[in-house]
Amino acid sequence: MKKILPPNAKISKEAKEIMQECASEFISFVTGEASDKCHKEKRKTVNGDDVCWALGSLGFDYYAELMKMFLYRNREAEGDKVDNNQNIKAAVSYTPFSFNVMPG
Amino acid sequence: MRQPGAYSGLLAGGISGKTGPHSLPLARIKKIMKNSNDEVKMISGEAPIVFSKACELFIEELTKRAWMMTLQAKRRTLHREDVASAVMNIDIFDFLVNLVSENSGKSEDPQPVTEA
Numbered sequence: 001m002k003k004i005l006p007p008n009a010k011i012s013k014e015a016k017e018i019m020q021e022c023a024s025e026f027i028s029f030v031t032g033e034a035s036d037k038c039h040k041e042k043r044k045t046v047n048g049d050d051v052c053w054a055l056g057s058l059g060f061d062y063y064a065e066l067m068k069m070f071l072y073r074n075r076e077a078e079g080d081k082v083d084n085n086q087n088i089k090a091a092v093s094y095t096p097f098s099f100n101v102m103p104g
Numbered sequence: 105m106r107q108p109g110a111y112s113g114l115l116a117g118g119i120s121g122k123t124g125p126h127s128l129p130l131a132r133i134k135k136i137m138k139n140s141n142d143e144v145k146m147i148s149g150e151a152p153i154v155f156s157k158a159c160e161l162f163i164e165e166l167t168k169r170a171w172m173m174t175l176q177a178k179r180r181t182l183h184r185e186d187v188a189s190a191v192m193n194i195d196i197f198d199f200l201v202n203l204v205s206e207n208s209g210k211s212e213d214p215q216p217v218t219e220a
Contacts, residue, residue: 001167003183009171010181018184022166022191022200023159024154027133028140029199030158034151035144046137048150055158067154074150080172 030054128156166190166197 001011001019033054034046048071056064133152138144167182169190174182188204191197 003161003173004164004167005182008180009174012181012183013189014184015170015182018204019163019166022187022201023128024136025200025203026159026162027136027155031137031144033142035141039143045146045148046144046151047148047160048154051151051154051158053153058199060162061160063158066161067158070157071150071154074153088183 030058032061033057126161130156133159170196 001016002009005011030051031046031054035051037050037053038044038046048067052064052071054065055061055067130152131156137147137152137155138177162195166187170182170186173186173189174180184204190202191200
């Protein structure tokens with residue numbers, strides 16, 4: 001909160017407490033919507049896409065768009081890490097030519 | 105040194121620990137998610153991280169709006185009622201109306217009582 005406000009601004013203890021409660025309520029509210037979606041689609045795990053969808057569904061369109069981009073970027077980054085590991089394994093096991101035993 | 109904007113920093117960051125610790129504790133976020141609904145059984149690793157960033161945006165917006173109320177009242181200290189006023193003024197924050205009303209001890213009755 002302090003980062004957003006001017007340097008001479010002060011925040012009462014009660015304001016900080018209510019902000020914490022609001023943040024918790026925000027998480028519960030969006031999670032409920034995401035969870036309903038998972039339940040309807042007969043899935044057990046709430047993932048990042050469900051959270052993004054729930055944000056959009058509840059009117060937080062701007063947040064939803066930003067979070068989608070954030071997820072996309074992170075999945076790419078995580079995918080690169082996985083790819084690097086898999087490439088090492090693939091290089092060991094990959095044989096470009098299959099040595100078939102010729103019938104005869 | 106040029107400081108990145110709030111949102112460019114948000115998008116440039118990554119899930120891995122390389123970008124530094126998250127602002128909000130992921131374990132607590134996960135706990136709130138599980139407690140929110142009995143149907144929530146499993147949560148993917150990325151969901152709390154998305155919430156961490158989303159909560160940052162949420163807190164930023166609510167704080168800015170509340171500060172506007174503080175300035176209107178010609179004060180420099182942000183009080184609980186400023187947060188409550190900001191919530192009342194924004195449609196998408198309707199889900200918080202009961203929360204801020206309970207805390208301020210007011211009973212909110214959005215529908216006016218009209219006599220027949």
